[in-house]
Amino acid sequence: xxxxxxxxxxxxxxxxxxxxxxxxxxxxxxxxxxxxxxxxxxxxxxxxxxxxxxxxxxxxxxxxxxxxxxxxxxxxxxxxxxxxxxxxxxxxxxxxxxxxxxxxxxxxxxxxxxxxxxxxxxxxxxxxxxxxxxxxxxxxxxxxxxxxxxxxxxxxxxxxxxxxxxxxxxxxxxxxxxxxxxxxxxxxxxxxxxxxxxxxxxxxxxxxxxxxxxxxxxxxxxxxxxxxxxxxxxxxxxxxxxxxxxxxxxxxxxxxxxxxxxxxxxxxxxxxxxxxxxxxxxxxxxxxxxxxxxxxxxxxxxxxxxxxxxxxxxxxxxxxxxxxxxxxxxxxxxxxxxxxxxxxxxxxxxxxxxxxxxxxxxxxxxxxxxxxxxxxxxxxxxxxxxxxxxxxxxxxxxxxxxxxxxxxxxxxxxxxxx
Numbered sequence: 395x396x397x398x399x400x401x402x403x404x405x406x407x408x409x410x411x412x413x414x415x416x417x418x419x420x421x422x423x424x425x426x427x428x429x430x431x432x433x434x435x436x437x438x439x440x441x442x443x444x445x446x447x448x449x450x451x452x453x454x455x456x457x458x459x460x461x462x463x464x465x466x467x468x469x470x471x472x473x474x475x476x477x478x479x480x481x482x483x484x485x486x487x488x489x490x491x492x493x494x495x496x497x498x499x500x501x502x503x504x505x506x507x508x509x510x511x512x513x514x515x516x517x518x519x520x521x522x523x524x525x526x527x528x529x530x531x532x533x534x535x536x537x538x539x540x541x542x543x544x545x546x547x548x549x550x551x552x553x554x555x556x557x558x559x560x561x562x563x564x565x566x567x568x569x570x571x572x573x574x575x576x577x578x579x580x581x582x583x584x585x586x587x588x589x590x591x592x593x594x595x596x597x598x599x600x601x602x603x604x605x606x607x608x609x610x611x612x613x614x615x616x617x618x619x620x621x622x623x624x625x626x627x628x629x630x631x632x633x634x635x636x637x638x639x640x641x642x643x644x645x646x647x648x649x650x651x652x653x654x655x656x657x658x659x660x661x662x663x664x665x666x667x668x669x670x671x672x673x674x675x676x677x678x679x680x681x682x683x684x685x686x687x688x689x690x691x692x693x694x695x696x697x698x699x700x701x702x703x704x705x706x707x708x709x710x711x712x713x714x715x716x717x718x719x720x721x722x723x724x725x726x727x728x729x730x731x732x733x734x735x736x737x738x739x740x741x742x743x744x745x746x747x748x749x750x751x752x753x754x755x756x757x758x759x760x761x762x763x764x765x766x767x768x769x770x771x772x773x774x775x776x777x778x779x780x781x782x783x784x785x786x787x788x789x790x791x792x793x794x795x796x797x798x799x800x801x802x803x804x805x806x807x808x809x810x811x812x
Contacts, residue, residue, distance in 0.1 A: 478508025681720030707746030723770030
């Protein structure tokens, strides 16, 4: 039976219709925010009940809806994980730009709960991003996902601000865009393009759409101009803080949660995970980007993924942050049982791995636009689609049509038809 989550506010503990005692999550405006389940779930262990010790938001002036999302993600910690997909509404393996479609929905019966989007090339004034997704259409898809109750997360593969090459151009650039650097002012204008985009995302009442912003990701490696050997950890931290201060304090962007997401090293430790960490006051979400190594057995893949999740969960618990698996997947899904044999057991392995509030699968590139297959979520008819449905049926996993109200809206959202 599916486990449907509901957030309610009440002055005292409640009991669900099935006689299950509700779980107190946190105090809110004199009331108790409760997380109730239609099916009795075990009470969280002390390791998963972190809300009381959570850190404040990066933005004390965050919008009402952004603060509600922040509260809801903390409340979800240890109770369930949302399934996400990059570019889900824009295209799939066999289609592109067709209203109402997503490969996830056609394989499992619902759109994903979390939508990943990419803004690379926004900074240079292009009408579409580096994967060809039109920014105007993207804006509409983001608003649609929010209207249905989904979560929006954005990454940004900016061009190299010194050489003009892509994100993968390893010309050293960070020092040049910090205060006093030769490219500082020009880079702030790039940040302004993001501020303009973020504040253009409006719901039906004119409210700003909350966004989980994941800048400068995978900094543990040296393949992007902002990471690894191409800068120092201290300059990386200065870049992060400069970005937050410009967006939040100078441009007044108050609909963002900030996500820190190193890449997996294959040997995660708390020390290595925190090498580039800019500080608790600058981060809302702790994530990790990690992909399957095809040469490993399913058992080895599961163990490696669980180790990454455990490192993130431990760091998030220690620092009072939301945890997430911010990018992952197995390209072309050659293991038709990957979702239930590898991903799900890793997510549910222990109290630390269960802290991840969402898992984002990378994109399903349209086959007609490439010389090779490049997809990470099943599509209708793929051999892994049946296993994906079993993954969806697990009570710990949430798709869009099972989400609670994450934004504190009075009117109920319209669920995706099953």
